[in-house]
Amino acid sequence: MKKLFSLLLIAVLGVSLAACADDAIDYLPVDEYQQQIGDIQDQLDDLLPRDEYNQYEPSLLEELQTAADNLTLPASIVTDRLTLPTVPDITIIWQSSHPEYINTNGMVTQPSFTTGDVQVQLTAFLLKDGQVTTKKFNLLVPALPESDLEKVESAVGEVADILEADIINESINLPSMINGANVEWVSSNPTNLSVTGKVLRPHFDQANATVVLTAYVSAGKYLQMYKKTVTVEKMAYKQYGMLATGPFQLANANATVGAPLxxxxxxxxxxxxxxxxxxxxxxxxxxxxxxxxxxxxxxxxxxxxxxxxxxxxxxxxxxxxxxxxxxxxxxxxxxxxxxxxxxxxxxxxxxxxxxxxxxxxxxxxxxxxxxxxxxxxxxxxxxxxxxxxxxxxxxxxxxxxxxxxxxxGLALDDTGIQLTGGVFWRGFVDVTIPFANINPEPWKMWVDYATTGMTTSNFAFFQSLTKTSDELAPAADGSNVTGATPLIFTSAYFDAFGGTVINTGQGYTLAAVMRPEAELTQIIQIQEEDKELILQNEYELYRVYDGIGGAIKTKNAAQSPLAGGDSGKNMQVGRDQFIAFWANNGVDYASDTHNRRIAADYFYAIDNWVWGVQGISEEDMLAAGYRKFLFVDIFEDFEFVE
Known part of the structure; x- marks a missing residue:
């Protein structure tokens, strides 16, 4: 029986070695070899049960075991061809888990950067006198450096991620280099979406803008193009009581007009x-x-x-x-x-x-x-x-x-709004207004409002809008004045209290009417050079009630006279407009540097800008009610057309 088993084992080994002799044929894996041995054993068991014969237990030749123990490779990380070792009088046949990276002749092919490093197991089969043993080697084949083609393909994938959205209403970053590849951007509509990713939404009375963005991605001799069509939606035209859908939409008498704040x-x-x-x-x-x-x-x-x-x-x-x-x-x-x-x-x-x-x-x-x-x-x-x-x-x-x-549009910690206005040559100013100063109740402004007579202005209320260092009333010379906040009026005031004009009863005041920005660009002069500026103002000045200069100034219209004492009366405001009103606090105008002079310097020339309105929390409310800053601080937030 031992002889029969040995003859069958030699036959299987011969078949295995024959298969290994031809490079075009895959080597017989060890597990298949062991499986065939097991099948032979099962056949022998069918002829004669194991308990009726002494199973053959072969012993490995000492010189074969020694050769396997001493077998080594020159390195565990390989990038160049391996010299596979030999042993005299012993046949060695090699098998690779990834012959595409290390083949049985020791040839090494590094994987691509995209594939990454690869672990390869080389197995040596050592044979002598009908016996065989194995030894395994785990090797690392590092990936090649990233090729120009791979840089381009990776960058194109990131471009696709950047332009994933079909609607872009806020500025995005369009980088000029991604993953080592150069990116050149071309916009079909640079006014609304520039090649740097700057977004300027169309005016509310224009249509949504369609923009085709094209990215030319290159590295070395490789170039790929990625193109995406996106929409930049026009600015919203806010409306009181506006329902997006539903049966109550047509019931709103004001549904066709806009409203700020x-x-x-x-x-x-x-x-x-x-x-x-x-x-x-x-x-x-x-x-x-x-x-x-x-x-x-x-x-x-x-x-x-x-x-x-x-x-x-x-x-x-x-x-x-x-x-x-x-x-x-x-x-x-x-x-x-x-x-x-x-x-x-x-x-x-x-x-x-x-x-x-x-x-x-x-x-x-x-x-x-x-x-x-x-x-x-x-x-x-x-x-x-x-x-x-x-x-x-x-x-x-x-x-x-x-x-x-x-x-x-309203955060839980908001306590008011911040209004930004100003001009290039003087800078800008942030003015903070508490919610209580928006459409104040008329009985606060009038001593006798409950009688509906409205004959006596509540001067104490208007003085309370001015902040003082000693918490007393503002001194005439402004020596104790540290700040002030204006009042804001919208047409919602009429909806609650009736009437068609704002009447504070005050005189020698300053008020500015603001409306959604109507102009798209404006010519300004910087260092004696005219430049066309793409406006990004949310609002613009439309009308000024100047109680100091004694005039009503309206954009693109001739000014009309205004008696100083009547400047806080009969002020008109449309549904899409709002009024900023700086009260007469009793401080001499020349000394009123925290109140009406702020208005005159930053809000009252028709060409001045009202940059925008945003919510603001109590933590950010400034003690003086405003913060001045220079144009250079916000220069990058505007875009010039060369």
């Missing part, structure tokens, strides 16, 4: 409503305003305040709906129509206690806000922005709990 609430179903910033954290819920009121954690109290009418008199209005929104999700519903409160603990609703209404005890969350859709006397309020919007669009039942109500 607004923020947006979006329902889970995609409906949108714009709310004036003057309705944020007011001292009282103003039921004469047709727009919702919003209370955030920066409000002075921990609960929603009481409601008042347009004379400032407390009103027991309980016919509205309020929502507590936490982390963007509706947490509690306060339904003044159905007289119930809904939340997770009371999904079916619980009736308000006797003698209370839906506004009685609404806490303002630390990580959310409260929005009050009150019952407004104005028809637009009841059909769109007031209670009917809440009931029919947002919802007032259990199914509404857990839905999103997303706020955009």
């Amino acid at each position: 607004t923020f947006k609430l979006s329902t889970q179903d995609g409906h949108e409503i714009y709310i004036p910033m003057s309705n944020v954290n007011r001292d009282n819920i103003l039921i004469s305003s047709p727009y919702p009121m919003v209370y955030t954690p920066t409000f002075g109290g921990d609960k929603v305040p009481t409601a008042v009418n347009n004379l400032g008199v407390v009103s027991a209005s309980g016919w509205g709906v309020a929502y507590t929104v936490i982390d963007g999700v509706i947490d509690t519903i306060w339904d003044g129509i159905g007289n119930k409160m809904f939340n997770a603990e009371n999904p079916a609703g619980v009736t308000f206690p006797s003698g209370t209404n839906y506004l009685t005890d609404i806490a303002i969350p630390e990580n959310g806000y409260v929005v009050v859709f009150h019952n407004s006397a104005a028809s637009i309020g009841n059909t769109l922005n007031g209670r009917e919007f809440a009931r029919n669009v947002v919802g007032v039942n259990t199914a509404t709990l857990g839905k999103t109500l997303t706020m955009s």
Whole structure:
């Protein structure tokens, strides 16, 4: 039986060696060799069970074992051809796990940079006198340096990532070199999307801009082109009470006109409503305003305040709906129509206690806000922005709990806005305005407003707009004045208090009317050289009520006389405009360097710019109400056409 097994083993080994003799034929792997040996053993077991014969246990020749132990390769990291060792009187046959990188003759081919380093196992089969043993070597073949073609292909992939979005409304970085490859950008519309990635959105009365961006990527002799068509959307034309979709859109009488200084609430179903910033954290819920009121954690109290009418008199209005929104999700519903409160603990609703209404005890969350859709006397309020919007669009039942109500354009820690204005030759100034100074209640400006006589201006209120070092009234020479903030008026003032003009009752004041920027470019002179500037202002000056110079100055129109004492009266503002009003605080104009002189220097020449408006938190509110900075500080934020 031993002889029979030996003859079969020699036969298998002969077949294996024959297969190894021809380079065109793959070597017989060790596991297949061992499998065939096992098959032979199984056949022998069929002829004679193992317990009836003594199994042959071959012993390895000592010189074969010694040769295997002493077999070495010159290196474990290889980039050049290997010299495979030989042993006298012993046959060695080599097998490679990756013959494409190291073949059985020792030829080495380095992988590409893209493939990366490769681990290769070389196996040596040592044979003598019908016996065989093996020894394995683990080798590393490093990748080649990145080729020019690979640089180009990798850079093209990154270009595709940069231009992944189909709509680009904010500036992006278009690098001139990516991964060692040069990138040359070409824009079909460099005004709206430049070759450096600078975005200038089209004016709201223009169409969206279509831009074809082409990237020519090259390295060495290789060049590839990547082309992408993107859209730069026109600037939004904000609207009070505007719904993106839905049955209430046509009910808004003001839906076709724009409005500045607004923020947006979006329902889970995609409906949108714009709310004036003057309705944020007011001292009282103003039921004469047709727009919702919003209370955030920066409000002075921990609960929603009481409601008042347009004379400032407390009103027991309980016919509205309020929502507590936490982390963007509706947490509690306060339904003044159905007289119930809904939340997770009371999904079916619980009736308000006797003698209370839906506004009685609404806490303002630390990580959310409260929005009050009150019952407004104005028809637009009841059909769109007031209670009917809440009931029919947002919802007032259990199914509404857990839905999103997303706020955009207003951060929970915002306490006001920052207005930037200025000119090239003088620089720019940031002016901070608290929400309370936007569309202030007329009873603050008039001593006798409750009588509807409006005959006596409340000078103390206008003085309170000026900051002083000793917390006393401003001195006539301005010696204790450290800063001041203007008042802001929008057409939402008329919607709440009636009328068609702004009347503060003050004289010798300065006011500027601002509107969305109408010009696309402007010629300026720098170092006696005319340059065309692509304007990136959100607003421009349209009209100035100059109570010091005694004139009304309107853009592209002749100026008209204005009596200094009447400068704070009968000021007009359109739906898409707003007024910045610097009050007469009793400080002599020449000494009023923190108030009206700021207005005159940075806001009151018709060619001056109003760069933009943004929300600002109390932490960033500056003590003086403004911060001046030079043009060189913001030079890079403008783009010139050569």
